[in-house]
Amino acid sequence: MAFYEVYSHPALIRYKTNVCTRATLFVLMVFCLTYIPPLLVAYKSQGFWLKRSTYEEQPVVQFQYQMLMIGATGTAGEFVAWSTFPDFNRLLGSNLRIPAVSVKEEDSNQDGKSDRLRLQLSVPLKAEEQIYSIQLLLTFSYQLFRMSTVVMQSMAFIQHSSSVPGSQLFINGDLRLHQQIPLPHRGLHAAYNVSVVETGSPFATSYDLASIIRAYQARNCKRKCLYVFVYVCVVN
Incomplete structure (x- = not known):
């Protein structure tokens, strides 16, 4: 049995919210925890898998x-x-x-x-x-x-x-x-x-x-x- 389209109606749904929300804060926290701690660890440890390094210091x-x-x-x-x-x-x-x-x-x-x-x-x-x-x-x-x-x-x-x-x-x-x-x-x-x-x-x-x-x-x-x-x- 064949089916025929008798009526169609497109639906457009939009969700709006403010920028200052808990979701935005969560995304920022995830971003900071993803990139900043590894950079600090790499800086404090003088690099990952460091074999040899030199530095200068005035005594x-x-x-x-x-x-x-x-x-x-x-x-x-x-x-x-x-x-x-x-x-x-x-x-x-x-x-x-x-x-x-x-x-x-x-x-x-x-x-x-x-x-x-x-x-x-x-x-x-x-x-x-x-x-x-x-x-x-x-x-x-x-x-x-x-x-x-x-x-x-x-x-x-x-x-x-x-x-x-x-x-x-x-x-x-x-x-x-x-x-x-x-x-x-x-x-x-x-x-x-x-x-x-x-x-x-x-x-x-x-x-x-x-x-x-x-x-x-x-x-x-x-x-x-x-x-x-x-x-x-x-x-x-």
């Missing part, structure tokens, strides 16, 4: 106002010396020469961290004395905070010699961190926050520069090694 470096200076005045072992360590100065006897010292730490960009150290030493000499070589040791406090919290005592060692005596020596250098292990990202790493020089010791061996540098560079390298050294440019 907080403070001069400790500890110095040890030795100048050779001849080829037969004659020398003059001075330090900020009273016990070492007492061991020098007639070889002690107390210099005029000027120290200034500069913060070029006003960020609260010292960018440059200006140090000037003027050593008084006798009329017959001339300087052929100079050794200078300076100590610093070195701190990192951005990724790892590291506090350590570091040093700068400067050495220069010449076959002819000199009256002035200019040094320009940068402190750099030498690292052979990953730093811990939790807690305080202060294993090397000890004095570079054994202050208060009455023995001359405690102020031997070769021993100080050897112990400084070793720093328990069987397990980990972390120290700061200085690159210098010398002009005399």
Whole structure:
């Protein structure tokens, strides 16, 4: 039996509502929970499946106002010396020469961290004395905070010699961190926050520069090694 269409009428139904409804709020919440938390997790975790990454940080470096200076005045072992360590100065006897010292730490960009150290030493000499070589040791406090919290005592060692005596020596250098292990990202790493020089010791061996540098560079390298050294440019 065939069927015939006898009447048709199209129906148009429209539903209207305000934008500020619970349904709109629900959609916005779902959108935020879908995209924002993964982005925050990726940012805080330094990325997903990260194998290797690098970052730069300006350390907080403070001069400790500890110095040890030795100048050779001849080829037969004659020398003059001075330090900020009273016990070492007492061991020098007639070889002690107390210099005029000027120290200034500069913060070029006003960020609260010292960018440059200006140090000037003027050593008084006798009329017959001339300087052929100079050794200078300076100590610093070195701190990192951005990724790892590291506090350590570091040093700068400067050495220069010449076959002819000199009256002035200019040094320009940068402190750099030498690292052979990953730093811990939790807690305080202060294993090397000890004095570079054994202050208060009455023995001359405690102020031997070769021993100080050897112990400084070793720093328990069987397990980990972390120290700061200085690159210098010398002009005399």
